[in-house]
Amino acid sequence: MSFVAQIFSGIAIGCIYGLVAIGFSMIYRAMGLVNFAQAEFMMIGAFFGYSVLTAFPEMPFLAVLAIACAGTAVLGVVLERIAFRPAIRRGASDIYLVLLTLGIGMVLSNGARLIWGANPVVYQIPLAHDITRLAGYPLPTMYFYILAFMVLLLVILQWFFTKSWTGLALRAVAEDRKTAQLMGVDAGFASSFSFAIASAIGAAAGVLYAPIIYVSFDMGAVGIKAFAAAVMGGFGSIAGAVVGGVGLGVVEMVGGQLLAPEYQDSVAFAVMILVLLLRPNGLIGKGIAK
Amino acid sequence: MTKSKFYRLLLTASVASFLGLPLGAQAEDIKIGFVGPLSGPVAVYGSEPLQASRVAVEEINASGVLGDDKLVLIPADSTANPAQAAQAARRMALSDEVMVIVGGHTSAETQAVTEATRPLKVPVLSSLAQDSKLTSVGNEWFARICLSTDLWGNAIARWLKEKHAPKTVYMLSRNDGYGQSLGNSIAAGLKSEGIEILANVAYDPQTKEFKPMLAEVQKANPDFIVISGFYTDTGLMVKQMAELGIDKPYFNNTAPAIPQFKEIAGPASEGAYGATYYLPGSIDSPKAAAFVEAWTKRAGKAPSQYEGMGYDAIYVVADAIRRAKEKGEVTRETVRDAIYATKDFDGVTGKITITENGDVKRPLPFIQLKDGKPVLDTLVE
Numbered sequence: 001m002s003f004v005a006q007i008f009s010g011i012a013i014g015c016i017y018g019l020v021a022i023g024f025s026m027i028y029r030a031m032g033l034v035n036f037a038q039a040e041f042m043m044i045g046a047f048f049g050y051s052v053l054t055a056f057p058e059m060p061f062l063a064v065l066a067i068a069c070a071g072t073a074v075l076g077v078v079l080e081r082i083a084f085r086p087a088i089r090r091g092a093s094d095i096y097l098v099l100l101t102l103g104i105g106m107v108l109s110n111g112a113r114l115i116w117g118a119n120p121v122v123y124q125i126p127l128a129h130d131i132t133r134l135a136g137y138p139l140p141t142m143y144f145y146i147l148a149f150m151v152l153l154l155v156i157l158q159w160f161f162t163k164s165w166t167g168l169a170l171r172a173v174a175e176d177r178k179t180a181q182l183m184g185v186d187a188g189f190a191s192s193f194s195f196a197i198a199s200a201i202g203a204a205a206g207v208l209y210a211p212i213i214y215v216s217f218d219m220g221a222v223g224i225k226a227f228a229a230a231v232m233g234g235f236g237s238i239a240g241a242v243v244g245g246v247g248l249g250v251v252e253m254v255g256g257q258l259l260a261p262e263y264q265d266s267v268a269f270a271v272m273i274l275v276l277l278l279r280p281n282g283l284i285g286k287g288i289a290k
Numbered sequence: 291m292t293k294s295k296f297y298r299l300l301l302t303a304s305v306a307s308f309l310g311l312p313l314g315a316q317a318e319d320i321k322i323g324f325v326g327p328l329s330g331p332v333a334v335y336g337s338e339p340l341q342a343s344r345v346a347v348e349e350i351n352a353s354g355v356l357g358d359d360k361l362v363l364i365p366a367d368s369t370a371n372p373a374q375a376a377q378a379a380r381r382m383a384l385s386d387e388v389m390v391i392v393g394g395h396t397s398a399e400t401q402a403v404t405e406a407t408r409p410l411k412v413p414v415l416s417s418l419a420q421d422s423k424l425t426s427v428g429n430e431w432f433a434r435i436c437l438s439t440d441l442w443g444n445a446i447a448r449w450l451k452e453k454h455a456p457k458t459v460y461m462l463s464r465n466d467g468y469g470q471s472l473g474n475s476i477a478a479g480l481k482s483e484g485i486e487i488l489a490n491v492a493y494d495p496q497t498k499e500f501k502p503m504l505a506e507v508q509k510a511n512p513d514f515i516v517i518s519g520f521y522t523d524t525g526l527m528v529k530q531m532a533e534l535g536i537d538k539p540y541f542n543n544t545a546p547a548i549p550q551f552k553e554i555a556g557p558a559s560e561g562a563y564g565a566t567y568y569l570p571g572s573i574d575s576p577k578a579a580a581f582v583e584a585w586t587k588r589a590g591k592a593p594s595q596y597e598g599m600g601y602d603a604i605y606v607v608a609d610a611i612r613r614a615k616e617k618g619e620v621t622r623e624t625v626r627d628a629i630y631a632t633k634d635f636d637g638v639t640g641k642i643t644i645t646e647n648g649d650v651k652r653p654l655p656f657i658q659l660k661d662g663k664p665v666l667d668t669l670v671e
Contacts, residue, residue, distance in 0.1 A: 002502065002505040002506060002509065005501050005502045005504075005505040006502040006505075008501075009499045009501045009502050010499075012499065013498065013499040113329065118329065118330065118331060118332075118333035118334065118337075119334060119550055120522055120550055120554065121553075122550070122553040122554055124553070128556065129529075129556050129557065131533055138533045138534060138535070139533075140533065212498075213498050213526060213554075214522065214525070214526075214550075214553070214554050216331070216522070217331075218331050221496065253499065253502050254502075256494070256502070257502045257503070257506075260491075260492065261491060261492065261493045261494055261497070261502075261503045262465040262492040262493060262494050263494075264494055264497065265494055265496065
């Protein structure tokens, strides 16, 4: 029972890492940028969902999810327009842009504290306490929604980046901005679009995760694990983000239990280091090629 | 007197009279520093006591109990960061010239505050910092009105033995200074009461998935579970205990007194046992009842444990200043002596007596969540 508990719990928590990691990889793939504010978009999305639920307690959960994603996408576009695009236009280097994302993350986190307060808030919906039994083991039903959403997202994004014209254009901009522009790709639109989608994915992670835990301005701390998951899976690979996330979750739970629960973070990161030593480009894909 | 000096004096006098300031040394402002987290994840430990401290200062100044002297509160935000707390305390001691510092509120920041102010000889009184180390080091400038983790842990063990008499207990303690010192104190208490501890597991505070750990608890099948952590992580833990079908009585320290605990844990929080610094309505005295009534009228809700403690801290300090004044002189030293001489002070959170090493003798309310509300289980005197 205990081993089953470790595996299932690992997969469940790994799905959250995976969802946030997808956002990291998505932005990297589309813009060649590591967006450290990704987990803060998750936090903001979760708070948006909370506000919607507070105003309309009867609203179906999927509608709450959609509204929160849309709201966060708008926020993502606004931040892209007022911070990233001017910085890129002035020829900011990659390291500057990464710092910019770190700064935006902090502003978002402190801004959320100002608006929603320092105390955690909770989604008061029946779904928060729903349980589904898998092989006799009880799991929050929410985890199955997360799993389903992640698979769907994986398929859509894979298709988007490899088959759709917009997706290919985004990759072209990430590869070589100037050349892509010469070929008629609107680079400004590309970066706005990427931010909108990545913010919405972050928000979805937040709204799906919120009923299982609680929402607080510092919940973006999960970002460091999600980033590790994205790197472990192969940075920039969407499928890699999911594999990395679930892998990290399982390693953390099983390793923590084998050693002692207080060391589960150390175990997770030790395994990440080992993976990168053996496969420097991550588990899946070519990894960071730039 | 030269002309310019005369004009300067005239100007000072007229500005002073315009502002209503006293010209002589008859009335004094007695400054009290307040150090606590006013922002950050544990802002509630600082912001609520501060709010109540302000009310207390207002009342004391209006009452005239200190004659013409007025208390002036100088607050600083520590964000629960020890370095920031020490810096604020040093500034208060050196340039603000405070008489006494109330705070810090978390144990780590209080440790830093005492280290910074002890050489400067400033009395420090904390209303919430529980770490036993703070009073065991023999710092004659520090006192508190909350129980140390040692005293608290012993009281919990005694209560457990008397009310539930479990044969076996499983302990889960947050892996930080607070969780570990509390967990160790409770473990020591349980041992001396002859109760078997099946395990004392330290858990990672960042974790959101406790099920593998809880599966072990289920396997061990204890009579009682004792959790030492913050209401956020223990709220999730209790929720997941219910998901796994672990139906054992549990003690969750101060968490059941915090409304968010119930929200996070959901229905699983029903029946939770805890202890709290203070529970409104648990203290049977006219002063305590009047406080609850006045606060409810003012704030629209009953006072929280942090508000009650913050309120009493200022009153204990003011009472010490009053006694020092009656004895002749109000200095940091005489105020410190008066704080240490506090005996059976009639606080709104119960009778407070400061003991020799700066610890306190005071009532400790044990509570249980019933129908979603914390109700008094036992008041340990």
